[in-house]
Amino acid sequence: MSRKVVEIAGRRLSLSNLEKDLYPSYGFTKAHILEYYRRIAPFILPHLRDRALTLKRYPEGVEKDFFFEKRCPSHRPEWAKTAEVIPDEGEQMTVCLVNDLETLMWVENLASLELHVPLARTGSPETPDSMVFDLDPGDQANILDCARVALILRDLLSRLRLASCLKTSGKKGLHVYVPLNRKETTFEDTKKFSRAVAKIMQNNYPDLVTVKMAKEYRKAKVFINWSQNDSSKTMVCVYSLRAREKPVVSFPLAWRELENLAGKGDPEKLQVMHSEAVRRAKKQGDLFREVLVKKQRLPHL
Amino acid sequence: MAVQGIWSGTISFSLVAIPVQLVKAVEPGRVSFRMLHSKDYSPLRRRMFCPEEDRVVPPDEIIRGYEIGPDKYLVITDEELESVSSARSRTIEILEFIDMKEVDSIYYDHPYYLVPSKGGEKAYQLLLEVMRRTHKAGLAKFVLGEREYLVAVKSTEGALALITLHYSEEILPAGDITPKREKIDAEDKVRIRKDIKKMMADFNPGKYADERRKKIVALLKRKVKEKAPVEAPEAEEEEGEGPADLVAALKESMGKVKKSR
Numbered sequence: 001m002s003r004k005v006v007e008i009a010g011r012r013l014s015l016s017n018l019e020k021d022l023y024p025s026y027g028f029t030k031a032h033i034l035e036y037y038r039r040i041a042p043f044i045l046p047h048l049r050d051r052a053l054t055l056k057r058y059p060e061g062v063e064k065d066f067f068f069e070k071r072c073p074s075h076r077p078e079w080a081k082t083a084e085v086i087p088d089e090g091e092q093m094t095v096c097l098v099n100d101l102e103t104l105m106w107v108e109n110l111a112s113l114e115l116h117v118p119l120a121r122t123g124s125p126e127t128p129d130s131m132v133f134d135l136d137p138g139d140q141a142n143i144l145d146c147a148r149v150a151l152i153l154r155d156l157l158s159r160l161r162l163a164s165c166l167k168t169s170g171k172k173g174l175h176v177y178v179p180l181n182r183k184e185t186t187f188e189d190t191k192k193f194s195r196a197v198a199k200i201m202q203n204n205y206p207d208l209v210t211v212k213m214a215k216e217y218r219k220a221k222v223f224i225n226w227s228q229n230d231s232s233k234t235m236v237c238v239y240s241l242r243a244r245e246k247p248v249v250s251f252p253l254a255w256r257e258l259e260n261l262a263g264k265g266d267p268e269k270l271q272v273m274h275s276e277a278v279r280r281a282k283k284q285g286d287l288f289r290e291v292l293v294k295k296q297r298l299p300h301l
Numbered sequence: 302m303a304v305q306g307i308w309s310g311t312i313s314f315s316l317v318a319i320p321v322q323l324v325k326a327v328e329p330g331r332v333s334f335r336m337l338h339s340k341d342y343s344p345l346r347r348r349m350f351c352p353e354e355d356r357v358v359p360p361d362e363i364i365r366g367y368e369i370g371p372d373k374y375l376v377i378t379d380e381e382l383e384s385v386s387s388a389r390s391r392t393i394e395i396l397e398f399i400d401m402k403e404v405d406s407i408y409y410d411h412p413y414y415l416v417p418s419k420g421g422e423k424a425y426q427l428l429l430e431v432m433r434r435t436h437k438a439g440l441a442k443f444v445l446g447e448r449e450y451l452v453a454v455k456s457t458e459g460a461l462a463l464i465t466l467h468y469s470e471e472i473l474p475a476g477d478i479t480p481k482r483e484k485i486d487a488e489d490k491v492r493i494r495k496d497i498k499k500m501m502a503d504f505n506p507g508k509y510a511d512e513r514r515k516k517i518v519a520l521l522k523r524k525v526k527e528k529a530p531v532e533a534p535e536a537e538e539e540e541g542e543g544p545a546d547l548v549a550a551l552k553e554s555m556g557k558v559k560k561s562r
Contacts, residue, residue: 084306084324086307091325091328091329092307092324092325093328152558152562155558155561155562156551156554156555156558159554159557159558160550160551160554192543192544192547193543193547195543196542196543196544196547196548196551197551199542199543200542200548200551200552200555204555204559214532299547299550300544300546300547300549300550301544301546301547
């Protein structure tokens with residue numbers, strides 16, 4: 001096994017198997033993955049900060065088995081930050097906090113291609129910083145259908161004076177986030193609110209939207225998964241790679257961009273690849289920053 | 302390290318007060334299963350059932366009774382129970398120091414770690430170091446959850462551990478099961494001693510693993526690949542669309558959205 005020792009911020013980290021191709025049908029090695037995360041670090045780190053990381057590891061690449069790891073591996077470097085969390089069900093556990101570049105490089109060295117985080121920080125596990133609508137197309141529906149639903153959703157939310165942010169899931173769907181950032185907000189609030197919104201969407205667009213999770217109801221429709229608004233759930237972090245055939249990124253899009261692309265009829269145009277992600281993030285800054293800072297109150301609760 | 306413990310407070314004795322947090326030291330590796338209804342895979346729930354009336358009893362009809370004989374109970378109210386419970390501890394007040402070697406392992410109940418909170422690091426290290434060198438442990442009374450525990454604070458693996466101990470009245474007398482003394486041959490004694498000596502090893506618990514657990518995990522891994530998991534039917538949805546105010550606002554807004562599109 002090849003090893004390379006690097007030093008980041010004065011901390012030594014041993015990287016292994018750098019030449020291993022983890023996206024074999026595309027050709028993207030562990031070294032490429034580390035390089036992607038190193039370059040995107042200034043953008044992704046604020047979104048990972050102080051959140052209990054769920055590692056989704058692909059030690060043999062995206063075509064082979066993966067496993068989820070919620071506990072921070074015990075062989076972590078001593079400088080890796082952790083927190084103790086007590087889930088609603090189950091025992092207390094130690095989780096990783098990816099708050100700096102060196103920890104990000106360490107988790108990527110574990111082939112944790114996808115980074116998933118909860119909507120709350122470990123210090124306030126019952127306070128969601130945002131409300132999310134996870135738009136997931138069923139069979140015979142695609143990301144363009146999600147785009148239609150997302151645009152209606154944006155208009156509906158903005159009538160309630162709520163600004164929202166959009167990102168691609170990096171797979172087939174879209175994620176709409178409503179920044180909240182108020183310590184008074186609870187998951188009970190976001191659940192109640194998102195459920196009511198999802199239902200009214202379904203009632204008004206029954207041929208396009210469903211709130212039912214079962215596969216048979218989702219055929220040719222977009223499933224609005226509001227139940228992600230829960231302290232026990234995680235979402236793939238913005239700027240995280242996804243384990244698909246190609247290294248596609250969960251990437252923020254401006255609403256105007258979605259309006260343009262939705263009319264073009266090419267679902268692939270909505271996907272953002274690793275190199276484009278770095279280039280665009282550098283040029284346009286963090287389009288998802290509002291999710292972390294904008295304070296909004298859910299009305300009518 | 303940002304630790305969020307089960308409890309936080311201070312350890313104190315004489316003039317020393319060390320802010321600490323209590324965290325779990327062990328994690329039972331049991332694989333647990335949900336009970337499902339075989340017909341539709343609904344997860345099953347436990348209910349309190351009254352055989353007399355042949356019905357499920359709601360929580361507000363359930364009270365506590367202490368059984369004093371066949372079908373005879375003393376009713377105890379929540380208030381009564383609360384009146385005899387100690388308030389939640391803010392401190393682990395060490396009452397006396399003991400030699401840990403004197404504590405038979407039968408008294409050990411459950412281990413936790415104590416980690417220093419901000420400002421307590423130095424005093425914590427000091428206590429840890431002294432305890433480690435002297436094999437001494439602090440005995441304290443400590444209320445966690447609803448129970449009051451007798452606990453020993455001692456050094457373990459470079460940290461302070463808090464071990465809850467059984468009270469002596471919980472320990473069953475060994476009298477009934479202690480076998481009668483038999484005469485022992487000196488020769489036999491020597492032989493057994495030798496046998497034991499031959500089998501001596503350093504205690505290395507890492508060598509052993511819960512084989513059944515490993516097999517269950519392997520079985521689950523195989524299953525998840527071979528077979529799609531079964532799905533429970535969706536829980537019956539709560540009545541209504543949501544808070545009335547919100548639903549009204551959403552309906553009005555949705556009307557406008559549709560018009561403008």
